[in-house]
Amino acid sequence: MKYISTRGGMVPQSFSDVLLEGLAPDGGLAMPETLPDIRPHLSAWASLGYAELAAEVLGLFADDIPSADLRRLTAEAYREGVFSSAAIVPLKPLPGYAGGSLTLLGLSEGPTLAFKDMAMQFLGQVFEYVLGQRGQQINILGATSGDTGSAAEYALRGKRNVAVYMLSPHGLMSPFQRAQMYSLQDANIHNIAVHGMFDDCQDIVKQLAGDLDFRRRYQIGAVNSINWARIAAQVVYYIHGWLRANVAGGEVSFAVPSGNFGNILAGHIARSMGLPIRHLVLATNENNVLEEFFRIGIYRPRASAQTYVTSSPSMDISKASNFERFVYDLVGRDPERVRALWAQLAAEGQFDLSAEQSRFEREFGFVSGSSTHQDRLETIRAVHAASGVVIDPHTADAVKVAASHVEAGVPMLVLETALPAKFSATIVEAIGIEPARPAALAELEQLPQRVEVMDNDAQAVRRYIEAHAG
Numbered sequence: 001m002k003y004i005s006t007r008g009g010m011v012p013q014s015f016s017d018v019l020l021e022g023l024a025p026d027g028g029l030a031m032p033e034t035l036p037d038i039r040p041h042l043s044a045w046a047s048l049g050y051a052e053l054a055a056e057v058l059g060l061f062a063d064d065i066p067s068a069d070l071r072r073l074t075a076e077a078y079r080e081g082v083f084s085s086a087a088i089v090p091l092k093p094l095p096g097y098a099g100g101s102l103t104l105l106g107l108s109e110g111p112t113l114a115f116k117d118m119a120m121q122f123l124g125q126v127f128e129y130v131l132g133q134r135g136q137q138i139n140i141l142g143a144t145s146g147d148t149g150s151a152a153e154y155a156l157r158g159k160r161n162v163a164v165y166m167l168s169p170h171g172l173m174s175p176f177q178r179a180q181m182y183s184l185q186d187a188n189i190h191n192i193a194v195h196g197m198f199d200d201c202q203d204i205v206k207q208l209a210g211d212l213d214f215r216r217r218y219q220i221g222a223v224n225s226i227n228w229a230r231i232a233a234q235v236v237y238y239i240h241g242w243l244r245a246n247v248a249g250g251e252v253s254f255a256v257p258s259g260n261f262g263n264i265l266a267g268h269i270a271r272s273m274g275l276p277i278r279h280l281v282l283a284t285n286e287n288n289v290l291e292e293f294f295r296i297g298i299y300r301p302r303a304s305a306q307t308y309v310t311s312s313p314s315m316d317i318s319k320a321s322n323f324e325r326f327v328y329d330l331v332g333r334d335p336e337r338v339r340a341l342w343a344q345l346a347a348e349g350q351f352d353l354s355a356e357q358s359r360f361e362r363e364f365g366f367v368s369g370s371s372t373h374q375d376r377l378e379t380i381r382a383v384h385a386a387s388g389v390v391i392d393p394h395t396a397d398a399v400k401v402a403a404s405h406v407e408a409g410v411p412m413l414v415l416e417t418a419l420p421a422k423f424s425a426t427i428v429e430a431i432g433i434e435p436a437r438p439a440a441l442a443e444l445e446q447l448p449q450r451v452e453v454m455d456n457d458a459q460a461v462r463r464y465i466e467a468h469a470g
């Protein structure tokens, strides 16, 4: 499989090539040139464990990696010990709620209790593998407000040829999130707490990565959500969910708590490969840019000042970095059209595809909805009362929206993107109970922490990397 750019300006590249790049050289995003039809494989795949299924599916996307090697990488990434059970991704029914029509797809059983582990654990393995093959090293430079940074650090800790420099806003993450990241003692993990906001951290990353000389000399790379390997790894759990829903060839719908559009884009790719998906139900919180697009066809990202801080913070995103990949398919994979739309976005702050709105559901299966803080509290409360299950606020966004899109005879799988223990304040507010924490993390906040506190100054970060990258 070869990869091309949504803006049309990249010679076709292999999986391993796009793995190590961020944006394509023309500013677009990598997409497969063509997608294979997986329908002939589905019945044979039904008996596979998660790691074996991942090797089969990722083998379609990464056909430049020998399949025996890929099987080894997925067996390392998706095993009990890294994840809480041999199922890796359990299906958890919510009996009694919404007529018993909803089932959680448990994507948060990994080391950081959020779905980003699903892609990052594979990314950690395949990075080390490809760098080793090529005799290269990489210094990952990133900014995080919580989930992405910890998932990346747990996946890359102790990996050969990789170092991580992760910036976070000093004092602004939850004590749990801080302890998760700063308690890592691995020599290749560097936590840098910046006196500033998340946006300041992001600006420092942009400034340093934008310095081509520095970037080349120190082999600066990224693991952000536009990395194609993350999308490919996420396609696996849609297929796994469909197989486990056991619908004998019938359709399944998926409801997805959405921010950067990476998770649900993987659902779109799975559907494009022939997986029988009826609806992709896109759920947002009060930051409803994507919900609005799928409702009226106008894409209107908000300024930072109009991006709300909510109780599902990992979805507090105003600009969905993966959205361009869906628009590319929507406009018939016409890179000129994509370039024109993004030029218009830069000039006018929005673009209008309302003429195509009727195709969103009919051709692509997309429907959307949003929730408020009050909706999330009520949903957490109602699900707990009906089924005894405690869900996190992001999952609650999707449960609330999913409930209004249930159809008879079509199972609805709701993607559980975090465990409630990670967002305990909102759980306590909703049901007055502190959510259970996995036993291994009971004393997390008591572990010694290791973090470099720095001024909001790109040059200070640069000097730190120069001193440590050698």
Ligand SMILES: *Cc1c(COP(=O)(O)O)cnc(C)c1O
Residues within 6 Å of the ligand: 114, 115, 116, 147, 148, 225, 257, 258, 259, 260, 261, 262, 263, 264, 314, 315, 394, 417, 418
């Ligand atoms: C990142 C994240 C999301 C949003 O996923 P996208 O791929 O950015 O749409 C939702 N919920 C949680 C808990 C997350 O960490």
